Amino acid sequence: xxxxxxxxxxxxxxxxxxxxxEAGDAAAEVPxxxxxxxxxxxxxxxxxxxxxxxxxxxxFPVGDAPAALYGDYVERLVAHGISGLGFATQVIHGVLPAGxxxxxxxxxxxxxxxxxxxxxxxxxxxxxxxxxxxxxxRSEWSLQAQRAIARAALRPDGLRSILAELERQLHGWxxxxxxxxxxILMPNNRPVPSALMPGVEEAVRKxxxxxxxSVSQLTIDGGHxxxxxxxxxxxxxxxxxxxxIEPLDPARTDIINSVIALASLAxxxxxxxxxxxxHLRAGVLEQLLAGSFDVAERTGRQVWGRLPAQPLLVTLAxxxxxxxxxxxxxxxxxxxxxxxIFYAQRNENIVVLAGPALQxxxxxxxxxxxxxxxxxxxxxxxxxxxxLAEAERALKRATxxxxxxxxxxxxSQGGMLGLLRRxxxxxxxxxxxxxxxxxxxxxxxxxxxTVTAWLANNCVWDRTARELGIHRHTLRNRIDAAGNVLxxxxxxxxxxxxxxxxVEFAEERPQTSS
Numbered sequence: 001x002x003x004x005x006x007x008x009x010x011x012x013x014x015x016x017x018x019x020x021x022e023a024g025d026a027a028a029e030v031p032x033x034x035x036x037x038x039x040x041x042x043x044x045x046x047x048x049x050x051x052x053x054x055x056x057x058x059x060f061p062v063g064d065a066p067a068a069l070y071g072d073y074v075e076r077l078v079a080h081g082i083s084g085l086g087f088a089t090q091v092i093h094g095v096l097p098a099g100x101x102x103x104x105x106x107x108x109x110x111x112x113x114x115x116x117x118x119x120x121x122x123x124x125x126x127x128x129x130x131x132x133x134x135x136x137x138r139s140e141w142s143l144q145a146q147r148a149i150a151r152a153a154l155r156p157d158g159l160r161s162i163l164a165e166l167e168r169q170l171h172g173w174x175x176x177x178x179x180x181x182x183x184i185l186m187p188n189n190r191p192v193p194s195a196l197m198p199g200v201e202e203a204v205r206k207x208x209x210x211x212x213x214s215v216s217q218l219t220i221d222g223g224h225x226x227x228x229x230x231x232x233x234x235x236x237x238x239x240x241x242x243x244x245i246e247p248l249d250p251a252r253t254d255i256i257n258s259v260i261a262l263a264s265l266a267x268x269x270x271x272x273x274x275x276x277x278x279h280l281r282a283g284v285l286e287q288l289l290a291g292s293f294d295v296a297e298r299t300g301r302q303v304w305g306r307l308p309a310q311p312l313l314v315t316l317a318x319x320x321x322x323x324x325x326x327x328x329x330x331x332x333x334x335x336x337x338x339x340x341i342f343y344a345q346r347n348e349n350i351v352v353l354a355g356p357a358l359q360x361x362x363x364x365x366x367x368x369x370x371x372x373x374x375x376x377x378x379x380x381x382x383x384x385x386x387x388l389a390e391a392e393r394a395l396k397r398a399t400x401x402x403x404x405x406x407x408x409x410x411x412s413q414g415g416m417l418g419l420l421r422r423x424x425x426x427x428x429x430x431x432x433x434x435x436x437x438x439x440x441x442x443x444x445x446x447x448x449x450t451v452t453a454w455l456a457n458n459c460v461w462d463r464t465a466r467e468l469g470i471h472r473h474t475l476r477n478r479i480d481a482a483g484n485v486l487x488x489x490x491x492x493x494x495x496x497x498x499x500x501x502x503v504e505f506a507e508e509r510p511q512t513s514s
Contacts, residue, residue, distance in 0.1 A: 002031040003130045005052070005084050005110050011126060016086070017113040019096065020105045028110050030083045034131075035124045042076055049081030052112075052127070054120045056088040060097060070099040071106075078107050085109055086123065090116035142251040145169045146258050153262050166242075166259045170252060175241040176263070177204045179231070180329035180369075184238075196223050196243065203227055204239045211236065228256070230264045237264065277303070278327070281344035285351055289385050306339035308353050311378040315352040315362055316391035318399070320370040326350070329365055337361075349395075351388065367404050374398050375407045429505035432498075435485050447485065450478040455500050 005028040009018045021027045033050035039058035077085060085104060087096055096113055104111040152161035167174045173190040177183055181204050192200060199220035207214055207229055215228045223243055231237035240260060280303060287296040300307045319326045330343045342353040354362050366373045374394025379387035390408040398406035436448040450468060457464045465472045479490055488495040
């Protein structure tokens with residue numbers, strides 16, 4: 001850290017005197033990035049903010065001078081962000097000009113008196129030596145910190161030890177999120193502040209959704225947070241989040257880069273293992289489909305503990321573009337319910353086996369990651385190929401209808417109408433039946449109830465007439481009138497089907513227009 005004005009004044013070899021503010025005042029704790037000397041009336045074009053300016057006052061007349069001359073000069077220095085002004089006495093001016101002292105005191109610019117026996121180069125050398133010592137200390141700290149992190153990487157729990165060491169070195173909290181956006185809990189690590197967690201999770205999801213490497217610094221609920229993705233473009237392995245740390249100087253940045261490299265390497269090694277496990281999963285699935293239950297069960301027991309209990313449901317999912325995130329999430333879900341959920345890749349799709357009790361969690365996860373899926377009826381391992389075929393049919397229907405998930409039972413029990421029963425269909429149905437409802441209200445007729453009863457009785461005239469307590473010819477006249485109002489020929493099968501679908505989808509009688 002650069003020296004402060006107070007630190008410079010406290011060096012007895014320089015013999016400097018702090019004129020304003022008083023010695024030890026907090027206002028003089030401003031850091032000095034460098035020292036520059038100039039006697040120009042406006043030296044600001046040659047200065048950087050944070051510098052200490054030294055001058056012997058050649059630019060000011062000896063003796064009385066207008067107060068505005070000093071005021072404008074000091075104002076320019078303050079506006080430029082100069083940390084302080086050192087004025088040499090016994091060179092041009094015997095004493096500090098009173099107007100300059102007053103201007104510095106009024107505008108809050110620290111003023112130092114530099115006696116004639118103290119050369120400017122001595123002040124410059126003091127700051128240069130301080131900065132060099134500070135830089136050496138930061139370099140030494142960085143080297144020692146990187147050695148500590150390298151030693152942590154050699155421990156059995158390398159990744160956890162690396163992150164714990166990073167927290168210790170940066171005096172902040174560190175969090176790691178996997179490729180699915182889930183927070184990986186690390187024992188003994190500092191927790192993410194609960195107030196920040198929702199904002200951090202949202203920022204992590206956005207970083208992962210981009211699919212490219214990135215680093216970003218955000219302010220979340222007043223806390224400064226740095227996010228760094230891990231992995232390769234389109235193959236992100238997670239996000240490293242840093243919070244409550246001091247500003248990132250080059251030394252801290254080097255430490256973070258070292259951790260990112262080591263963490264990425266550790267996660268890539270995990271990826272290789274995951275790939276091997278997924279190939280093994282695919283092989284087990286093919287064994288199950290081929291009827292080799294004993295081989296599949298023995299393999300599953302050795303690797304995952306067991307296979308899902310029967311009865312089970314087969315889900316065939318078509319992953320979105322970023323399917324890697326979905327696979328990561330399924331891996332975590334299967335680990336959480338060890339042996340109760342099994343998944344495997346098959347061609348371009350993902351097959352998931354789970355019991356009815358856990359199927360909602362599977363469906364929720366697939367929906368979260370934007371997958372399209374079909375679900376079979378309940379089955380056992382002996383009929384797994386048939387269940388997979390059912391899931392394929394359901395997935396095809398889900399794709400056709402642009403729905404996230406379709407169950408085979410919707411096809412087998414509800415048929416096409418079951419699949420089409422959606423809010424959009426109900427809205428269209430109510431608009432189609434609106435003329436009948438309006439006609440009944442205006443003309444005091446019973447066309448809509450008559451049509452509903454007629455369709456419910458499969459368009460059988462006598463049965464419907466008896467149910468409504470009217471003559472068969474009266475029923476015929478009402479149906480013809482309803483057709484005229486709707487513009488439909490109800491002797492035509494196509495028009496009858498359209499009216500039947502409208503009545504089925506309308507959840508309640510349409511309201512008449514005002």
